[in-house]
Amino acid sequence: MKKTFWLLDINNELHGDKSEVWMWGIDSEGKRVLIIDRSFQDYFYLVLKEGASSETVTKQITKTTFPMIVKSELVNKKYFGKTVKAIKLYCQNPDVMPKYSKAMRKLDGVNECLEDDLRYSMRYLIDNDIVPCGWHEADVQESMEKVKARTDVIYEAQTAPKRAKDAKQPRLRILGFSLVCYSDKGTAKPDKNPIVVISTATNTGEKKQLVAENENDKDIIASFAEFVRKFDPDLIVGFGTNSHDWSYLIARAKKHGISFFVDRTDTAPHTSVYGHVSLTGRANVDWYDYADELSEVKLKTLENIADYLEAFKREKRKFIDEAEIPLYWQDKQKRPGLLKFSEDNTASIMGISDAMLDFAVQLSALVGLPLDHVGTAAVGFRTEWYLTREAHKIDELVPKRQERPYIPYTGGMVTAPEPGMHENVAVLDFKSMYPNIMITYNISPDTYVPAEDPEPRGGVYVAPEVKHKFRKEPPGLYKTVLTHLIAARDEIRVELGKLSPKSPEYRALDARQKAVKVITNAAYGYTGWVGARWYVKPVAEAAAAWGRETIQQTIKQAQRLGLEVIYSDTDSVFVANEPAKIGKLSQEIGKTLGLEIKPDKVYTRILFTEAKKRYCGLLPNGDLDIVGLEVVRGDWAAVAKNLQERVLEILLKEKSPPKATDYVRKYIADVKSGKVPYGEFIIWKTLTKAPEEYSVKAPHVEAAKLLKKEGLDLTLGDKVGYVIVKGEGKLYTKAKPYMFATEKDVDTEYYVANQVVPAAARILAMFNVREEELYGTRMGKTSLSDFLPEEHE
DNA sequence: GCATGAAAAATACCC
DNA sequence: ACGGGTATTTTTCATGCG
Numbered sequence: 001m002k003k004t005f006w007l008l009d010i011n012n013e014l015h016g017d018k019s020e021v022w023m024w025g026i027d028s029e030g031k032r033v034l035i036i037d038r039s040f041q042d043y044f045y046l047v048l049k050e051g052a053s054s055e056t057v058t059k060q061i062t063k064t065t066f067p068m069i070v071k072s073e074l075v076n077k078k079y080f081g082k083t084v085k086a087i088k089l090y091c092q093n094p095d096v097m098p099k100y101s102k103a104m105r106k107l108d109g110v111n112e113c114l115e116d117d118l119r120y121s122m123r124y125l126i127d128n129d130i131v132p133c134g135w136h137e138a139d140v141q142e143s144m145e146k147v148k149a150r151t152d153v154i155y156e157a158q159t160a161p162k163r164a165k166d167a168k169q170p171r172l173r174i175l176g177f178s179l180v181c182y183s184d185k186g187t188a189k190p191d192k193n194p195i196v197v198i199s200t201a202t203n204t205g206e207k208k209q210l211v212a213e214n215e216n217d218k219d220i221i222a223s224f225a226e227f228v229r230k231f232d233p234d235l236i237v238g239f240g241t242n243s244h245d246w247s248y249l250i251a252r253a254k255k256h257g258i259s260f261f262v263d264r265t266d267t268a269p270h271t272s273v274y275g276h277v278s279l280t281g282r283a284n285v286d287w288y289d290y291a292d293e294l295s296e297v298k299l300k301t302l303e304n305i306a307d308y309l310e311a312f313k314r315e316k317r318k319f320i321d322e323a324e325i326p327l328y329w330q331d332k333q334k335r336p337g338l339l340k341f342s343e344d345n346t347a348s349i350m351g352i353s354d355a356m357l358d359f360a361v362q363l364s365a366l367v368g369l370p371l372d373h374v375g376t377a378a379v380g381f382r383t384e385w386y387l388t389r390e391a392h393k394i395d396e397l398v399p400k401r402q403e404r405p406y407i408p409y410t411g412g413m414v415t416a417p418e419p420g421m422h423e424n425v426a427v428l429d430f431k432s433m434y435p436n437i438m439i440t441y442n443i444s445p446d447t448y449v450p451a452e453d454p455e456p457r458g459g460v461y462v463a464p465e466v467k468h469k470f471r472k473e474p475p476g477l478y479k480t481v482l483t484h485l486i487a488a489r490d491e492i493r494v495e496l497g498k499l500s501p502k503s504p505e506y507r508a509l510d511a512r513q514k515a516v517k518v519i520t521n522a523a524y525g526y527t528g529w530v531g532a533r534w535y536v537k538p539v540a541e542a543a544a545a546w547g548r549e550t551i552q553q554t555i556k557q558a559q560r561l562g563l564e565v566i567y568s569d570t571d572s573v574f575v576a577n578e579p580a581k582i583g584k585l586s587q588e589i590g591k592t593l594g595l596e597i598k599p600d601k602v603y604t605r606i607l608f609t610e611a612k613k614r615y616c617g618l619l620p621n622g623d624l625d626i627v628g629l630e631v632v633r634g635d636w637a638a639v640a641k642n643l644q645e646r647v648l649e650i651l652l653k654e655k656s657p658p659k660a661t662d663y664v665r666k667y668i669a670d671v672k673s674g675k676v677p678y679g680e681f682i683i684w685k686t687l688t689k690a691p692e693e694y695s696v697k698a699p700h701v702e703a704a705k706l707l708k709k710e711g712l713d714l715t716l717g718d719k720v721g722y723v724i725v726k727g728e729g730k731l732y733t734k735a736k737p738y739m740f741a742t743e744k745d746v747d748t749e750y751y752v753a754n755q756v757v758p759a760a761a762r763i764l765a766m767f768n769v770r771e772e773e774l775y776g777t778r779m780g781k782t783s784l785s786d787f788l789p790e791e792h793e
Numbered sequence: 794g795c796a797t798g799a800a801a802a803a804t805a806c807c808c
Numbered sequence: 809a810c811g812g813g814t815a816t817t818t819t820t821c822a823t824g825c826g
Contacts, residue, residue, distance in 0.1 A: 298805095380810040411812030412808065433808095434811095521808095525810035532810075540811070570808045570813085613807045613814055628806055628815080635805060635817095685804065696802055696819050731818065754817085 003140040003155060004028045005035065006170050007132050008234055010370055011280055012120045019094050021124045024264065024281040026170040026234065034149045035140055037157040040124050042094040044101055044116035045086040045397060047079060052109030054087055060107045066100055068092045079397045081446030081476065094120040114397045125368055126392050128160045133365040136161035149281065150232065150264040169361065174203040174353060175233035178345040179245050180338065182215065184326050186711020190251035196329060197339060198224045199346040202231055209343060218256040221249060228262040235283050237353045239302045242286040242376060246277040274376040285360060287352045289375035298634030299684055299719055302348055311351025317344050323712065323739045358511035366515045383526040384533060386519050390481045396446060399533045406530050409541045412570030413548045417608035417615065420766055422566055426577040429600040433571035434524035435482045437546045440594050444476025445536040463542035464549045482523060489516045547571065550593055558585050567608060577602050605652050609766055618652040630759045638680040640755035643667050647760050657767035664760045664774045671748050671756060678743045681751060684719045699735035707737050724750045
């Protein structure tokens, strides 16, 4: 019988000494199904040395030396674009492949051993062109065997699944949860501190809050697991679950000697590739893993992300800091507040799911990593899996990952801006500059021609400056892949135009388009990543060199046309907004370079200082576009950022430096007289290593040490919020975690001199306002004396 | 011993 | 654990002074 299903999760199981593939999905009737495929044989390749005969090699592979090898065949493959002969060795048990490959690499006539390092389930997906979160069809038979799986039906596959026509995503059952762990002091530790609240919610409107009685969490953990099994979700969502919640739950369950099964095979959650926690048969999704996509959110807390995505009504929330939990838990009067907070957290998680799930699903389907893997996989790995799928289609062997030294290379070009205020400026952007350059010049690991190699038939493209060469023919892996991605995105955008933006179809397609964009844009960065399987430094270097040439030619051509160029960075130029000349420029560049450049936006007015990568533009709709300046940085206190934003607003909208100056003076007075809320003095900085490992004493590191002393855990990557308090000595001695200080401790002098004034002065310096003038308490330059040098006593 | 300025370390941004 | 280019702050180091 034929079965159509949407693939949710995949894993492999050992059945005797043979591996089999388990595919968890939802069929077209909405039934949860498990499809087992026992027919797939894993394999790897031995690449032969040039001129070596395959018999010499196969003779050395015997049943006694390598008993798990069941079959071998001689195949033609490509490796970095060169045709090679390889022996494809089928192996009964995938677990022995790395061991075998290590031994076989040394066999006579063998050059390399490849693709033994691709996981069995990924191998299966790639070879059969199966994508997670996509519809497939297979011939199946209902399984007669007793298999422990919590699904409606279990089938055995008679054929490998094939992709089926795209249809609407099935209705998924989603369960979200969050924990409150309790310790009377410091960060809660699973070996001694209980979980006191588990708040769950489902996308069918069920809600359940479990509260530990007498701080004993045994029952609520059991109830939680039971609730999960009863609801039987396809997706379990949370925030920080991969790094915290699951391991905490497991540790607590273990402590109580109870089982903790929430998956579909009654096995415990386990951490797997890229650090995701795997729940067999379901997809565990941690929305924290998607926080990187939201670069506007500087402090990636659940609250901030929910706010940003409008996933939860901000005004309904009363935020409770980790350090305040004991206060709320111990006080019976305040406890309901904590329970509400926990419920709100889960509601926020569900809201984030609504906003982000489409993207996660599309990313999973595009790169081919299961939904629970794709979020935790770093950008480089997502890109690599996409490339791996495409490489398979063109018979390119997948190189081994290897450690390499890091050697920097020259990247994009940035020109110094014309400082000051400019009226009516257009920003011209190259559309996907690096991807298009890679397509145009066929830049790819498999088209690279080392300097010493003879010139291939069909000729080569030679990169400017660096002189790296790339075969013109045939198209390389990157050209193939990028052409496809760019075309796909263009097609999606056409489709989007036909749909109503509120429809689910639009949302899914828009998410698809975003996923395609993410991978397209990551391709260039991938080429320069030393950890990449396909790392070839000249590839990255050449793309960058052609990029520099492109932007230089564009600037030259613009100037030739009489267009004033104000600034440029990598793939964009800022020019006087003269549409006729811009149209001409765009046309000429298209003709000479084969690349598309067009106006992206127009600023009514724009302000540059002398610095690159920092400016503020006024858009026609009245919005400020602030780039690079303190306002958009996460490591400046709000007290400085707010002021700078207001200063920019006055200057760009009202063009009044005196008014801005006055504003700053009043503001400084407000700061000094304590009219600024405490929260605006907090500075957040990331710990990029463990506090003890720093070679210098830095404020945020010292603050982190104080937190640790109080038992509050901080790990690499966490942000430390601190304030500078009054006192003598180096700055780092005056940094205190914001929870450990109060309004009256704040060293306002420091904030004025080192945050507020610099942020304002940076801008006002362009209008000849000196720093000292900002300190004056008088209201603006009203008399001649205001313009004279300051008098000293 | 100490002021001074350059160098190094650290962070977060832009594209 | 995707790239390089850039601005900025604070700490640390080197140097010269006397």
